[in-house]
Amino acid sequence: xxxxxxxxxxxxxxxxxxxxxxxxxxxxxxxxxxxxxxxxxxxxxxxxxxxxxxxxxxxxxxxxxxxxxxxxxxxxxxxxxxxxxxxxxxxxx
Amino acid sequence: xxxxxxxxxxxxxxxxxxxxxxxxxxxxxxxxxxxxxxxxxxxxxxxxxxxxxxxxxxxxxxxxxxxxxxxxxxxxxxxxxxxxxxxxxxxxxxxxxxxxxxxxxxxxxxxxxxxxxxxxxxxxxxxxxxxxxxxxxxxxxxxxxxxxxxxxxxxxxxxxxxxxxxxxxxxxxxxxxxxxxxxxxxxxxxxxxxxxxxxxxxxxxxxxxxxxxxxxxxxxxxxxxxxxxxxxxxxxxxxxxxxxxxxxxxxxxxxxxxxxxxxxxxxxxxxxxxxxxxxxxxxxxxxxxxxxxxxxxxxxxxxxxxxxxxxxxxxxxxxxxxxxxxxxxxxxxxxxxxxxxxxxxxxxxxxxxxxxxxxxxxxxxxxxxxxxxxxxxxxxxxxxxxxxxxxxxxx
Numbered sequence: 001x002x003x004x005x006x007x008x009x010x011x012x013x014x015x016x017x018x019x020x021x022x023x024x025x026x027x028x029x030x031x032x033x034x035x036x037x038x039x040x041x042x043x044x045x046x047x048x049x050x051x052x053x054x055x056x057x058x059x060x061x062x063x064x065x066x067x068x069x070x071x072x073x074x075x076x077x078x079x080x081x082x083x084x085x086x087x088x089x090x091x092x093x
Numbered sequence: 094x095x096x097x098x099x100x101x102x103x104x105x106x107x108x109x110x111x112x113x114x115x116x117x118x119x120x121x122x123x124x125x126x127x128x129x130x131x132x133x134x135x136x137x138x139x140x141x142x143x144x145x146x147x148x149x150x151x152x153x154x155x156x157x158x159x160x161x162x163x164x165x166x167x168x169x170x171x172x173x174x175x176x177x178x179x180x181x182x183x184x185x186x187x188x189x190x191x192x193x194x195x196x197x198x199x200x201x202x203x204x205x206x207x208x209x210x211x212x213x214x215x216x217x218x219x220x221x222x223x224x225x226x227x228x229x230x231x232x233x234x235x236x237x238x239x240x241x242x243x244x245x246x247x248x249x250x251x252x253x254x255x256x257x258x259x260x261x262x263x264x265x266x267x268x269x270x271x272x273x274x275x276x277x278x279x280x281x282x283x284x285x286x287x288x289x290x291x292x293x294x295x296x297x298x299x300x301x302x303x304x305x306x307x308x309x310x311x312x313x314x315x316x317x318x319x320x321x322x323x324x325x326x327x328x329x330x331x332x333x334x335x336x337x338x339x340x341x342x343x344x345x346x347x348x349x350x351x352x353x354x355x356x357x358x359x360x361x362x363x364x365x366x367x368x369x370x371x372x373x374x375x376x377x378x379x380x381x382x383x384x385x386x387x388x389x390x391x392x393x394x395x396x397x398x399x400x401x402x403x404x405x406x407x408x409x410x411x412x413x414x415x416x417x418x419x420x421x422x423x424x425x426x427x428x429x430x431x432x433x434x435x436x437x438x439x440x441x442x443x444x445x446x447x448x449x450x451x452x453x454x455x456x457x458x459x460x461x462x463x464x465x466x467x468x469x470x471x472x473x474x475x476x477x478x479x480x481x482x483x484x485x486x487x488x
Binding site (some may be wrong): 010012013014015016017021027028030031036037040041044045046047052054055056058059070071073074075077078079082085086087 | 108109111112113115116117119121122123127128130131132135159160163167168169170172173174176177178180181221225226274351373408410412414415416417418
C-alpha cells in the first residue's frame with residue numbers, strides 16, 4: 001500500500017526544491033509506491049552478484065579473456081538483463 | 094569502461110572487488126548512455142508535449158523540465174537506478190579501502206621524505222559543505238576517518254569506478270585538458286606560482302606540475318585526510334606539490350602571490366556566500382597579469398531546459414545541495430563580483446585530451462565556436478564528454 005507522508009527531505013537542498021520529491025524516509029522517491037524504489041535497488045544488487053559469480057566461473061574455467069572481451073561480455077550481460085526497461089523495448093515484454 | 098588506477102597509491106583489488114567495481118562502472122555506463130537517451134526520448138515524446146498542452150508553451154527552465162519529467166516512467170527508472178548505482182560506487186570502494194587501509198598508510202610512510210609537503214591545520218573551522226553533507230551520497234563525506242587516509246582512498250577508488258574511464262587512468266583528465274588548453278591558448282603565459290583550490294586528492298593538481306614543471310605548485314582543501322592522501326599520491330608519482338589545509342574563502346597567502354589560481358568541479362560544492370568570497374580571495378592572491386581558471390559545470394543560462402535539468406538532477410537526488418544554485422549563477426557575473434574586469438572574462442569548451450587527443454584540443458583553440466556550451470555532451474559524464482572552463486585575467 002502506498003503511504004504518502006509529509007517529508008521535507010534532506011536538511012540541505014536547493015531553495016527551489018519541489019514538494020513531494022522525497023519519500024517517507026526522507027530519501028528521493030520516484031515511483032508512486034516507495035517499495036518500488038527499493039525493489040529496483042534489489043534487482044541491481046542481484047545483477048551485480050550474478051556478475052561476480054560470472055567472473056568467478058570464467059576464472060575457474062581458466063578462460064583468459066582480454067580486458068576488451070570482458071567489457072563486451074559485461075555490456076551484453078547488462079543489456080540482456082535490463083532490456084525490458086528500455087523505452088523502445090518496453091512493449092515487447 | 095572500468096578503470097584501474099595507474100599510480101602506486103591505488104588500492105590493491107581482489108578478483109571479487111575488481112568484478113564488483115567493473116559491474117558498477119558497467120551499469121553506470123548503461124544508465125548514463127542508454128537510459129539517458131531514453132529519458133531524452135520520453136521528454137520529447139511525452140513529457141514536454143504534456144507540459145505544453147497544460148501551459149500553452151514548452152518547458153523553458155531547468156525547473157520546468159524537472160516538473161515535466163516527474164512521474165514519467167523513463168525518468169523514474171533512470172533516476173532510481175542512478176541513485177542505487179551511486180550507492181554501489183561507495184560500497185565498492187569502501188569495502189576495498191577498509192581491507193587495504195593499513196597497507197596504504199605504510200606506503201605513505203615510505204614516501205614521506207620525497208619532495209613535496211602537507212601542512213594540516215587542526216584549528217580550521219571545517220565548512221558544513223565539507224563534513225555535514227554526504228556529498229554525492231559519499232558516506233562520511235570528505236572528513237570520513239579524520240586525518241587517516243581513508244577519505245582520500247575511498248574518493249580515489251570511488252571516482253575510478255564512477256568515472257567509467259572518462260576521467261583518465263589517474264583521474265586527471267580534467268586537469269590535463271585544462272592545462273593543455275591554457276598552454277596552447279596562451280603560449281606566452283608561463284606561470285611560476287600555481288594554486289589549486291578545493292583540490293580534494295590533488296588528482297587535477299598534478300597536471301599543472303606536469304605541464305609547467307618549473308612552477309611551484311600549491312594546493313589547498315579544507316579536509317585533512319584527503320590532503321594527506323593527496324600528498325602521498327603526488328610523492329609516489331614524483332610530483333613536488335605543497336598541500337595545505339585551508340578554505341578557499343579565507344586563503345592564508347599574502348596578496349599578489351600566484352600567477353594562476355585554478356579549481357575543478359569545486360565551485361558547485363560551495364554555498365553561495367562561500368563561493369562569492371572564494372572569487373574575491375582568488376582575485377586578492379593573484380598577481381597582476383595572473384589568471385583565474387575554473388573547470389565547472391556549464392551554467393543554466395547558456396543551456397536549454399532539458400540539458401540544464403539533466404545536470405541539475407544531482408542537486409536533488411545525488412546530495413549536491415549547492416549544485417543548482419551554482420548553475421543558476423552566471424560565470425561572468427561571478428568573476429566581475431570578485432573584482433575582475435568584465436572584458437577580461439573568457440570561457441571555452443575543451444574536448445577531453447585523454448579521449449580525443451592533443452589535436453582535438455588544438456582544434457578547439459583554433460576554432461572557438463567548434464563546441465557549443467548548449468549541448469548534451471558539455472559537462473555530462475557520458476560518451477562524447479566535453480569540459481567547460483572559464484576564467485579571467487587580473488589586470
